[in-house]
Amino acid sequence: MAAPLDLDQLQTFVMICDTGSFTRAADEVHRTQSAVSMQMRRLEERIGKSLFEKDGRSNRLTEEGERLLSYARRLLHLNRETLAAFDDRSLEGQIRIGTPDDYADRFLPEIMARFARSNPRVELTVICEPTPGLVEHIKRGNLDLALVTHNDARQSEVVRREPLLWVTSANHATHEREILPMAFGRPNCVWRRSACDVLDRMHRDYRVLFTSFSATVIAAAVLSGLALSVLPECALRPGMRVLGESDGFGLLPDCKIGIMRGHTANSEIVEALARHIAESLDNISVPSAEEAPAFDLAALSAMRGRRHKPANLMPGW
Structure with a gap:
């Protein structure tokens, strides 16, 4: 039977990736830089693969x-979740969280389920409203x-970035x-x-036919072929088609999803939930072809390509 992975080595590995430096990671895990390097060599031996490669001096x-x-x-999160489930001193109390309904559909099931498992004594109250509210x-x-x-203009901590996309019905030529x-x-x-700024720059004639704070209403207008709209990648649904520059639609700015904290007395619970949300959103994948077979995947891939993440670069060992 293969030996299990060492969680301390994984913690150091993640810290190197998060800080971008072996030296800074060593400070965070309270080890010498040589000890961190040794941990990574042992982890590479255990995995049987090289985890880092030279890129100039980095x-x-x-x-x-x-x-x-x-x-x-995921392993480190599950480890914390397991320990919390058996901790008699685990967090206890109530917390009130708000989110727009388009984010709720995609993100809340994962966030709520995992947070509840880690913090069974915390009661969550959730409201869904548009961001200004x-x-x-x-x-x-x-x-x-x-x-x-x-x-x-908003003092929020950005925890996820996605492309904002032009969407229409896959079964109608509304965009024509x-x-x-x-x-x-x-x-x-x-x-x-x-969207209006881009349409104006494109000199495209348009008329706003539907206005609603409900993502469900906007999606219904799109899917029925009554209108076009713009949505972040996480809000795409089966039956929608993504429109790109080849369709005559200009590139939109990224959608940035952030966390705002209130001035409340539940700071420990708030920080625990904020950390949990950031970790959850980092692990939630975008819709796949199986989940959304009607998406124009070529256009979607092109949009993703324009916004690829920079490679993880780290100074020398």
Whole structure:
């Protein structure tokens, strides 16, 4: 039977990736740099693959290193979750969280299930509203934490970045109309303003036919062929088609998803949930071809390619 992986080695490996440096990782795990290097050599021996490769004076993750990083994060999270389940001093209390419904559909099942397992004594109260409403709730002390669409005017911590995409029905040619019918959120919606700016620069005639704060309503208008809209990658649904530059639609800015913290007394629980959300969103994948067979995957892949993540670069050992 193969020997299990060493969690201390995985913790050091993840810390190297997060800090971008063997030296900084050594400080974080309270080891010498030579001890960290030895841990990584032993981990590579255990995996049977090289995890780092030279890139000039720096090191970068190999393809196998990228694969291991995802597994390592999940193993470490499960370890913390297991210990918390048997900790009589685990967090206890209530926390109020808010999120737009388009994020709720994709992210909440994973977030709530994993947080509840790790913190069975914490009661979650969840409300779904558009980001502007959630910001007001945070200011008034009605929420402890909110998952929001980030912009530079809001003091949120960005935890996920996705392409914002033009979407239409896969079964209708709505995007070929001379005057484009559009379905958007309210006038203060960041995505709506971004889409209108791009349409204006493209000199495309359009008319806003549907306005709603509900992602379900917007999706219904798109899927029925009544309108086009813009959605982040996480909100795509089967039956939608992604439109790209080859269809005559300009590139939109990225959608940034952020966390806002309220001024409440539950700081320990808030920080635990915020950390949990950041880890969960890092592990949640985008829709696959099996999950969304009607997506225009070529256009979607092109959009992803324009926004690829930079390679993990790390200074020398």
